[in-house]
Amino acid sequence: MKDSRKTRSAGPLTYRGDAIPATTTDQRLLESRGPADWVHTDPWRVLRIQSEFVEGFGLLSEVGHAVSVFGSARSKPGTPHYELSQEIGGKLATSGYTVITGGGPGLMEAANRGAQEAGGTSIGLGIELPFEQSLNDHIDIGVTFRYFFVRKTMFVKYSQAFVVLPGGFGTMDELFEAITLVQTGKVTRFPVVLVGSRFWKGLRDWIRDSLLEEGTISPDDPDLMHLTDDADEVVDIIRKSHVDLARREFEAGRVADEAADLQAAERASDS
Structure with a gap:
């Protein structure tokens, strides 16, 4: 018999x-420093934080190519965005990608469900919250973190792309963190795909009409985000981005090899 009491992980x-x-x-x-004895206690929290990194790295180190899918926890099964998220999860799985979500309900559950039903690997990275929320039932591998910043590191470190469906503050937080990392060159393999042109249109227009107009971002920055309503196009964008990156890395390696050969020849002729 299922336990009906509230649950928190x-x-x-x-x-x-x-x-x-x-x-x-x-x-x-984060809330407060507390009494003076916390000066001696806080450093021990580092060990707990360290243990979360170790658990996350150990869990995800062998997942292979993966895509993180974000979106509202409040979307219900049967709604258009839920069905689209489920379709995206399935198509990513059949294309060889592991699907990683925040592990919650709504659009996260839909992506996990689509991946699992397609025979792919479905992963959920949950977070401790003040209100009850457990990992959804469509996860093959899951972990619940205590600290948001540890969880964020896992999303970025083990994903090769972000797919962002309509969502709230948490979804926006992940979106802008990813865009900042791409813009600053901290990650180079990272297409960010927005799904739902009607939902994201206002944000895209504001970025172009306000941020770009005021000169607070570079002219190419709005193009860091791809926009689509089609599940097949989501996969195509991610695949093409990774093929282009592999080509650039190969060409850069070839140029480096040619430069090394030229330097070796010059040293030989000098001697």
Whole structure:
């Protein structure tokens, strides 16, 4: 019989009912410094943070090519965005990509479900939240993190692309973090695909009409985000981006080899 009590996951721990803490681990870290004795206690939190990195790296180190899919936790099954997210998850899986989501309900669940039903690997990276939320039922491999910044590192480190469906603040947070990393050259293999032209149109227009017009971003920056409504095009954009990157890396390597050969020949002639 299914336990109907509220549930919260916090890293490897699961709390139910009255045992659920009043605050989350992140909240306790960030909210206040507390009494002076925390000066001696806070450094030990580094070990917990370190353990989360170790758990995440160990879990994901062999997933292969992967794509993270983000979107609202509030979208219901049967809605157009849910069905589109499920289709995208399935097409990514059949194209050889592992699908990674935040592990929650809504559009995250839909992408995990599509990947799993297509025979692919479905991964969920959950987060401890003040309200109850557990990993969805369509995940093959899952972990619940205590700290947002550790979880974010896992999304970026082990994904080769982001697919961003309509969502709220959490989705926007992941989107702009990814765009910032691409813009600053911290990641170079990272297409970012926005799905839902009607939903994203206002944001795209604001970026062009306000940020670009004010000169706060470079002229090419708006093109860092691809926009589509088609699941097949999502996969095509990601594949093409990775093929182009592989070609550039190959050409750069060839140029480096030719330069090394030229330098060796010059040294030989000088001697």
